Amino acid sequence: MLSEKLLKTLNQQITHELYAAHLYISMAAYCDSIDLDGCANFFLQQAEEEKFHAMKLFHYISDRDGKIVIKALDNPHKEYESVLAVFEAALEHEKLVTNKIYDLMDIANKEREYATISFLNWYVDEQVEEEASFKSLIQKLKIAVKNESMLHMLDQELGQRVFTPPNLDEE
Numbered sequence: 595m596l597s598e599k600l601l602k603t604l605n606q607q608i609t610h611e612l613y614a615a616h617l618y619i620s621m622a623a624y625c626d627s628i629d630l631d632g633c634a635n636f637f638l639q640q641a642e643e644e645k646f647h648a649m650k651l652f653h654y655i656s657d658r659d660g661k662i663v664i665k666a667l668d669n670p671h672k673e674y675e676s677v678l679a680v681f682e683a684a685l686e687h688e689k690l691v692t693n694k695i696y697d698l699m700d701i702a703n704k705e706r707e708y709a710t711i712s713f714l715n716w717y718v719d720e721q722v723e724e725e726a727s728f729k730s731l732i733q734k735l736k737i738a739v740k741n742e743s744m745l746h747m748l749d750q751e752l753g754q755r756v757f758t759p760p761n762l763d764e765e
């Protein structure tokens with residue numbers, strides 16, 4: 595049985611992951627408004643991945659016989675100065691999510707909740723990948739924004755991204 599505190603914080607993490615999806619859809623909308631359709635696709639795919647992160651928590655809470663609580667999301671609307679600013683804001687958001695995962699891990703460790711620690715390890719590894727991928731895209735974009743044909747090429751590359759969620763039942 596999950597403690598009340600751990601259950602509450604796991605449920606809050608569902609909201610954080612869904613908010614991340616919400617934020618990335620708003621970033622996709624900005625990219626769309628400046629005709630970077632590939633970047634828009636990248637953020638829409640990223641939003642799908644965040645939804646998967648949320649649903650993985652949903653299933654875990656259910657498997658542990660906890661009550662799932664879905665809350666309202668904040669308004670993600672924000673004006674961005676450039677496509678580079680969007681990717682930088684996305685990296686900052688991922689760092690925030692990493693801290694939330696660490697907070698959860700602290701609670702699980704304190705409670706010696708080994709099943710939850712094992713479950714959360716997946717998110718710890720995932721956050722390393724998310725931050726690394728945004729960092730490398732920011733590096734590429736910093737060069738590409740100075741050269742229109744490079745920006746076009748990078749946009750096309752990002753247009754290829756497709757997120758296929760692993761089957762949760764098979765895990």
Ligand SMILES: [Fe+2]
Pocket residue numbers: 611614643644647691
């Ligand atoms: Fe996530």
